Amino acid sequence: MKLQGPTFCLREWRLTDEAALIKYANNANVSRYLADQFPHPYTQTDAQNWLNFITGVSPVTNFAIDVNGECVGGIGVEFRNGERRKTAHIGYWLAEPFWGKQMMPAATRLMVNYIFDNFDIVRLETGVYHPNTASMRVLEKAGFVKEGIGKKAIFKNGEFYDEHVFALVR
Structure with missing residues (x-):
């Protein structure tokens, strides 16, 4: 599966993405505002574990961001359960050399x-750690609306962060 963008495509992850994944994900600036499950340092074992987990998963809900045949980031959703089953959480990351390029x-x-278009979802949501204003702008440009701020909702690397909650409802 492939979704074509203006200067990139979203495609399924491949085992051959290992080297690029290590190259770009092993960056403290990339992992700073991501969940702890995105480790730093990002090792060969981390890349292999991720790729072994995600390749071949169907339906595809997590994509590599590909520029000229090289994986430079990722974007995906996790579906909620129970009474929140019509909601999905969206998350993404992008290699630092590609920041600021829209x-x-x-x-x-x-x-x-x-x-x-493909799933019975009516709400996409995510949280952004303050002060990651670049990610907040990404979401706003994509049509998301800030719904609120959870004070000290995140504790990472010994620091508390406020979490800005964004959602897009169809």
Whole structure:
């Protein structure tokens, strides 16, 4: 499966993405505002574990961001359960050399359209750690609305962060 963007595509992860994944994910600036399950340092074992887990999963809900045949980031959703079963959480990351090039808003819009067109989901949501204003702008450009702020909702690397909650409802 492949979703074409203006300067990139979203495609299924491949075992051959290992070297690029290590190259770009092993960056403290990338992992700073991501969940703890995205480790730093990002090792060969981390890359192999992720790729072994995600390759071949169906339906596809997690994509590599590909520029000229190289994986430079990722975007995906996790479906909620129970009474929240019509909601999915969206998350993404992008290699630092590609920041500021309008790639993430376009990738997020592609992902939103794919999820709403192919799954019984009415709400996409995510949280952004303050002060990650770049990610907040990505979401706003993709049509998400800030619904609120959870004070000291995140504790990472010995620090508390406020969490800005964004959602897109169809």
